[in-house]
Structures are given as C-alpha cells and as structure tokens.
Amino acid sequence: MELYWAWVCAATLATCYVLRRLNGWYYDVKLRKKQYPLPPGDMGWPLIGNLIPFYKDFSSGRPNSFINNLLLKYGEGGIYKTHLFGNPSIIVCEPEICMRVLTDDVNFRVGYPTTIKELIRLKHISRAEHKQYRRLVNTLPILDHQALATLYLERIENIVTNSLEELSSMKHPVELLKEMKKVTFKVFIHILMGSSIHHMIIENMDTSFAELTNGILSAPINAPGFVFHKALKARKKLAKILQSVVDERRLRSKNGQEGKDKVFLDNLLEAKDENGRKRDDEYIVDVLIAQLFAGHETSATALMWTILYLTQHPHILEKAKKEQEEIMKARVSSQGRLNLQEIKQMVYLSQVIDETLRCANIVFTTFREAISDVNINGYVIPNGWRVLVWARAVHMNPKYYPNPEEFNPSRWDDYHGKAGTFLPFGAGSRLCPGKDLAKLEISVFLHYFLLNYKLERINAECPITFLPILKPVDNCLAKVIKVS
C-alpha cells in the first residue's frame, strides 16, 4: 500500500514538473532555428503562463516582487521572456532597452492584451493609422502651455474650487478617488465635448467608466459573473450615451449653433479617413472612449496620490504649502486668479507631482508587439511577441533612484537622469499628449488644497491594491476640511 502511494506521489510530481516546463519547451522547440536565443526567463504554465504569480504579487501589495524575482533568478540584464495576459511576451526594464523599444516604430507597434483591445478598441495600431489619429489628437489645444492656460485655466479653476467647497461642506466622509475622478472627468468632458453636456450624462458616464476600467487587466472571459463581461456591458452603455452626445453636437453644427466654442468633438465630426471619407459614428464614439479612458482615470489617480503622499509626509506638505503662500504674497491685489507665470513658479510642487508619478506608477507597463524578429543585446524578440515596457521596475530601481521606496520630491533638485529612467508618460511617437494637461489640473487643485484645506483619512492604515490601478482599497475614504 505504501509503495502504491509513493508511486502516486511520484507520478503526480512528475506530471506537475512536465506541465510546468511544457510551455517553455514548446517555445524553445518552435523557435530553435532563430539566429539568437530567447532572453532568460520563465514561460509559466500552459495557457495561463505567469498570470498567477503576477496577480498574487500585485494583489498582495508586493508588485515589485514580480520583477525582483526575475532579476534574482535570471540576472540584471533587464530583458526576460515570460507569458502574460494571454501572450508569449518579453519584459524589458532597463532604460536603454525600454527606449529602444518605445522609439522603434518600424519593428514594434502597440500590442495591447485582448481585454484592452476590446474595451478601448484602439483605432491606431498601424503606423499609418497612428499618424492619422495623432494628427486628430494634435487638434486638441493641450500640447502647449500657453494654449492650455488661455483656454482652460479658468474653467479648471472653477471646477476645482467648486469641488473643494462641496467636499468640505459634506457631513460624511467621501471616497477621495471617486471625487477626484469627477473633477478630472468634468475638465476633460469640457475639453472634448464642450460645457453644454448635461450633469446627469456626466454622472452616468462616470459610473460606467469605473466598471470599464475594472475589466482592463481582468481575465478575458466574457461570461456572466466575470469582471470582463461587466466591463463590456459598461462599454456598451457608454457608447450609447456618447452616441447621443454626438447626435446632439451634429445637430447643433447643422443648425449653425456651433458658435465660438469649437471643441475636439467638432474636429472629430469633420475628420476624414485616408480616402477622404468622413468618419462613421462608430469610429467617433470609439475615439471618444479611448480619449476619456486615457485622460481622466490616470489624472484622477495621480491627483489622489499626490494629496495622499503630501498628507502622509507633513514636512513635505509644509514646504509645498509655503511655496504656494509665497506665490500668493507676490501677487498684485488686482489679480483674482492663477496665471501661467504663477504655475511656472511652482517648482517644488512640480517635483512633488513627478515624485508621485514615479512612486505610484499609474501606468506600470506599456504594451508593444514585435512586427519582425528583433535582436536586442544578443537575444531575439520573435515576430508577433508582446513586449512589456515595465516602467515600474525602472522607477523602483535603486541604481537610478537611491532608496526608491522613499517619497522624496527633493531627489528631483537638479536631477539629470539619463533617457528612459523616467517613463510615467511613455516615450517616442506615442508619448502621452495629455501630460501637460494632467500636470496643470493637479497643480491647480493642489494650489487651492494646500492653501485652504486638509485631508483627514478615516482608515489611515487601509491596505492598498495594485490592480487594475494603484489605490487604497477604500478609495481613500476621508474628510476634506476647510482650514481657512
């Protein structure tokens, strides 16, 4: 009997071993004729690859372990094979290699996982499509500071000051992240679609967006009860709401009511494809969803983390507050509002925001796909494989940021990091076009917050989750208190 159980155990172990190695062997055999070997690494289990350790590390509050384990096992080369989000993939996490991938549009294109592809339906996978899309995005006057300040500063200030007043008048604690999403959503809706969008539409879209975001890095299973299924339903709802906005805007322009306030949606309605044909409504709605997704959730999360980090580090908060008080002291009495010059004087605040982006890693990886075999540092990235440019690992590498876990805005004093060491907004031709807008929104909010308010968290020790985006599990339940 004992011998029988010994055999059962041995057979089970052997089966597990073979299954565990099967994925790696499969790709080794398949790619044996390539000129260069695959980078070191581990392809995980058949079908699911390394999803389990990834989810385990990210949901248990140790997101750096995932890469640190690769470094420990396979050396510090910064290029590793893996299998993640349904695809054989190469993780890159050394600045030079990250930059090589992000700036090479000939050999790489965007390569998002199925969930992102279906939920965001990006229209700019190929180089030609991307050029057209980027031309469209460039019609948004958000790429230079002067245009941003002239067109949107006043509006952003109004949204921010109203929001802070409202939050501080609430009797009950609020979920700060949700409230910050409302702020960035209102700003972005105004920029994309104008100020005439009804309050109820904004509320409805906001809820659907939260559900859509939950599905971004979920298991791609479209069946009732699964997060991805719920996210797809939310997307449908969003598309319906946005279609009604498109219809209304088209009617306005048909009736000559467009007026002076031409917005991004008007440019979209006029946009043509490469054959000179106007874009259909499906395209327009997809682009609006992609823009809203790219712009509001990221900025809101960055805003919440900046407030949170400041609140957790009172000496840093004091220094940032002092800078704002100095700016106010220097202001002439006839000037009632913030201006661009004052924003430019917020040097320390800008460092606080950069440090937040480094520590919070809101977009922890960007996704590319190799469109030919590419040789990097003597390893092959095979045609069709995904490349994960793991910015989080660069930002948390003590080689580039000593004591990386410490929140220390002063590390940016006279900082001259080499290319590829700071990638919160990506790099290359897909560098985030909203980076200045995001920083402007955050700066305006913090200006008023630091001067007049403080935050009191309800659960200061609340655990943090890293998926789908870094946040306290309670969405930062807190009271916003007016102090002046």
Ligand code: HEM
């Ligand atoms: C703190 C806030 C933000 C962060 C951390 C962030 C991060 C990023 C990153 C990392 C990328 C590169 C993606 C890639 O290479 O595949 C990107 C692209 C993009 N972002 Fe942002 N973003 C932020 C705010 C915004 C805002 C406010 C907008 C509004 C216009 C925006 C619009 C976009 C668009 C349209 C792209 C795609 C660009 C392209 O493919 O050419 N983002 N963002």
